[in-house]
Amino acid sequence: MKTFxxxxxxxxxxxxxxxxxxxxxxxxxxxxxxxxxxxxxxxTPIVNKGDKVKTGQLIGEAQAFMCANVHSPVSGTxxxxxxxxxxxxxxxxxxxxxxxxxxxxxxxxxxxxIKKECDLTPAEIVAKLKEKGIVGLGGATFPAHIKYSIPxxxxxxxxxxxxxxxxxxxxxxxxxxxxxxEEICIGISILRKALGVPNAYIGIENNKPEPIRxxxxxxxxxEGIIVEPLKMKYPQGAEKQLINAITxxxxxxxxxxxDVGCVVSNVGTTFAVYEAIQKNKPLIENxxxxxxxxxxxxxxxxxxxxxxxxxGEIVRHAIGELPPTTGxxxxxxxxxxxxxxxxxxxxxxxxxxxLIIDESEATRGEESNCIRCGKCMxxxxxxxxxxxFSSLVNNGKYEEAGANNxxxxxxxxxCLYSCPANKPLTDEIRLGxxxxxxxxxxKKK
Amino acid sequence: MSFSPxxxxxxxxxxxxxxxxxxxxxxxQKFKVIEDPLIDEIAEVLPGANxxxxxxxGCRAMAEAFVKQGNMDGLSCxxxxxxxxxxxxxxxGCAAEAAEPKVAVVRCGGSCDKATSKNSYDGLQDCAFANSxxxxxxxxxxxCLGLGSCVKACQFDAIKVNPETGIAEVDEDKCVACGACxxxxxxxxxxxxxKGKQNRRVYVACNNKEKGSIAKKSCSVACIGCGKCMKTCPxxxxxxxxxxxxxxxxxxxxxxxxxxxxxxxxxxxxNFPQPVKKEASEPAAPVNQ
Numbered sequence: 001m002k003t004f005x006x007x008x009x010x011x012x013x014x015x016x017x018x019x020x021x022x023x024x025x026x027x028x029x030x031x032x033x034x035x036x037x038x039x040x041x042x043x044t045p046i047v048n049k050g051d052k053v054k055t056g057q058l059i060g061e062a063q064a065f066m067c068a069n070v071h072s073p074v075s076g077t078x079x080x081x082x083x084x085x086x087x088x089x090x091x092x093x094x095x096x097x098x099x100x101x102x103x104x105x106x107x108x109x110x111x112x113x114i115k116k117e118c119d120l121t122p123a124e125i126v127a128k129l130k131e132k133g134i135v136g137l138g139g140a141t142f143p144a145h146i147k148y149s150i151p152x153x154x155x156x157x158x159x160x161x162x163x164x165x166x167x168x169x170x171x172x173x174x175x176x177x178x179x180x181x182e183e184i185c186i187g188i189s190i191l192r193k194a195l196g197v198p199n200a201y202i203g204i205e206n207n208k209p210e211p212i213r214x215x216x217x218x219x220x221x222x223e224g225i226i227v228e229p230l231k232m233k234y235p236q237g238a239e240k241q242l243i244n245a246i247t248x249x250x251x252x253x254x255x256x257x258x259d260v261g262c263v264v265s266n267v268g269t270t271f272a273v274y275e276a277i278q279k280n281k282p283l284i285e286n287x288x289x290x291x292x293x294x295x296x297x298x299x300x301x302x303x304x305x306x307x308x309x310x311x312g313e314i315v316r317h318a319i320g321e322l323p324p325t326t327g328x329x330x331x332x333x334x335x336x337x338x339x340x341x342x343x344x345x346x347x348x349x350x351x352x353x354x355l356i357i358d359e360s361e362a363t364r365g366e367e368s369n370c371i372r373c374g375k376c377m378x379x380x381x382x383x384x385x386x387x388x389f390s391s392l393v394n395n396g397k398y399e400e401a402g403a404n405n406x407x408x409x410x411x412x413x414x415c416l417y418s419c420p421a422n423k424p425l426t427d428e429i430r431l432g433x434x435x436x437x438x439x440x441x442x443k444k445k
Numbered sequence: 446m447s448f449s450p451x452x453x454x455x456x457x458x459x460x461x462x463x464x465x466x467x468x469x470x471x472x473x474q475k476f477k478v479i480e481d482p483l484i485d486e487i488a489e490v491l492p493g494a495n496x497x498x499x500x501x502x503g504c505r506a507m508a509e510a511f512v513k514q515g516n517m518d519g520l521s522c523x524x525x526x527x528x529x530x531x532x533x534x535x536x537x538g539c540a541a542e543a544a545e546p547k548v549a550v551v552r553c554g555g556s557c558d559k560a561t562s563k564n565s566y567d568g569l570q571d572c573a574f575a576n577s578x579x580x581x582x583x584x585x586x587x588x589c590l591g592l593g594s595c596v597k598a599c600q601f602d603a604i605k606v607n608p609e610t611g612i613a614e615v616d617e618d619k620c621v622a623c624g625a626c627x628x629x630x631x632x633x634x635x636x637x638x639x640k641g642k643q644n645r646r647v648y649v650a651c652n653n654k655e656k657g658s659i660a661k662k663s664c665s666v667a668c669i670g671c672g673k674c675m676k677t678c679p680x681x682x683x684x685x686x687x688x689x690x691x692x693x694x695x696x697x698x699x700x701x702x703x704x705x706x707x708x709x710x711x712x713x714x715x716n717f718p719q720p721v722k723k724e725a726s727e728p729a730a731p732v733n734q
């Protein structure tokens with residue numbers, strides 16, 4: 001069984017919410033739609049206070065190149081347009097919408113029928129992805145229409161579907177594969193057509209035998225879809241590691257996957273692509289896992305939620321009050337997710353999970369001195385030297401860290417996870433990357 | 446017989462030495478770098494801390510700039526202050542630039558009791574890093590984080606984070622206003638302001654640019670941008686922009702009327718004599734200057 005060549009760690013996968021079928025989350029009284037839910041510039045609001053909007057109506061338009069359209073996830077009245085604090089307490093431009101009923105745009109097909117045929121040309125597919133505001137749902141929220149517009153002179157050879165879900169706890173991709181295998185395969189066929197590649201590979205880790213079986217069964221009915229079970233190792237779901245695991249190719253430092261002929265798409269994104277292309281439904285819903293070891297089996301949930309609902313509301317609906325010994329509430333997985341300081345903040349397009357962890361699990365161990373044991377180097381999937389970055393960053397030598405390829409770091413957290421001295425290695429590297437980028441930007445001027 | 450090796454050695458070394466001495470003499474004459482001796486003299490006078498507060502790469506670069514310009518217009522050494530300025534002026538033979546002495550001011554009043562912690566931060570102890578992650582423990586995305594990036598940047602040991610308030614505090618006697626902390630602060634909380642007569646200063650101890658209702662949620666002494674101070678100020682020294690009042694220290698006459706008017710107590714007046722009588726906690730009359 002394949003896996004990536006360099007580094008990696010084996011955290012306990014804790015997939016304890018795989019049993020919970022996807023439920024529709026009830027509509028709230030108000031939603032707050034942030035204007036930058038994607039990588040790049042924020043969208044520009046095109047509605048005014050007091051306007052009536054329908055579910056799926058365009059409310060934020062992408063005017064910059066690196067930007068994605070934002071649609072209304074509910075029907076109702078625009079209450080106000082002003083900055084809202086996101087889950088990390090930082091104010092972002094947003095549209096507040098008071099929910100009134102649930103009236104969808106007329107062109108959206110809400111029937112459960114599965115539509116297989118797609119007669120759009122590749123250019124039309126990309127245009128529709130842009131129109132429907134599709135972004136990558138693997139975490140980086142990269143606008144899909146940019147990813148699928150292959151730059152001139154480059155050619156895609158592989159389409160890789162990322163169903164690895166290597167982050168512990170998360171089960172949203174698991175559930176989507178179990179329940180929407182056919183839609184996913186149609187979505188993959190559409191993307192395959194958009195890129196003009198012969199084969200698409202679905203990478204699934206072997207801790208998910210059920211989805212592997214379901215997808216293998218379904219892939220038999222489709223041309224050019226190959227399910228590739230992978231040996232479990234974190235961070236297999238990182239783009240460059242997955243490419244290495246499936247194709248054996250390595251993305252050189254500072255290059256993009258397309259430079260080695262690969263395009264990687266998350267499995268959740270392919271489902272969104274299916275809905276956008278075949279059903280005209282813009283990206284207004286997410287599959288979101290509510291999980292944690294402290295929760296009982298009944299409290300574990302996989303919800304289909306409209307974007308813009310606050311995390312607090314999701315937690316209240318799922319488990320009631322937070323347990324008194326709650327240490328952190330994390331958006332995303334325990335390895336790369338961010339602890340939230342403001343649960344009133346709204347969910348966004350890339351949200352994949354609400355992870356509730358205990359105080360004892362949440363606290364970091366006491367930091368001691370680096371003994372140069374090299375565990376971080378062995379764990380680093382990018383072949384970097386985290387202990388070196390740590391001392392360079394602490395001494396302000398950001399450019400020297402840059403010369404040692406600090407910008408190649410994917411911030412997967414393997415170094416911090418493996419460090420016996422509990423040094424905040426990933427934090428230091430992130431700081432170094434930020435500072436180096438600032439220095440580089442200042443030099444450009 | 447036994448002396449000849451010594452003689453040979455002496456002769457060989459002596460002759461080569463003489464030849465090299467002549468060559469080196471002419472080379473030194475040919476490639477002589479003509480440098481104004483004044484640069485050395487001025488560099489000697491400057492503090493030599495290479496703090497970069499003047500905007501130059503170091504003290505020697507500053508000395509070069511002085512000599513190149515020939516006067517002190519627009520150049521001043523904040524670390525040296527007036528004493529150094531006098532010496533440099535004497536060497537240059539010009540009038541001393543009378544730069545108003547400045548001091549770093551931390552424009553945040555959100556101490557632990559006023560801006561209570563809503564979460565606890567256990568990540569890397571660095572303000573720039575915490576700022577890139579989230580709004581901070583109090584929820585205010587504009588105030589002092591208290592993780593001490595300014596403390597690390599200060600070469601003069603003049604800024605400390607007070608563990609009781611959780612805010613950086615400046616030691617006025619040690620601060621030379623080099624501006625290193627201003628650059629180090631990721632939120633722009635610290636500002637260089639005129640030191641003022643008898644070190645007296647009036648300033649808005651808040652940097653929160655959010656709407657008043659939102660700012661108040663994270664901190665009880667946040668400036669809410671109501672503009673009362675602006676209306677009260679008889680000298681037009683106060684402006685309100687982005688829901689935040691700012692006192693122009695060049696215009697402010699330190700009457701302190703705004704201090705009494707501010708509903709949230711975010712305007713600080715420092716180093717004024719404490720009113721002796723209890724009832725004098727009312728606004729003090731304008732100080733005669």
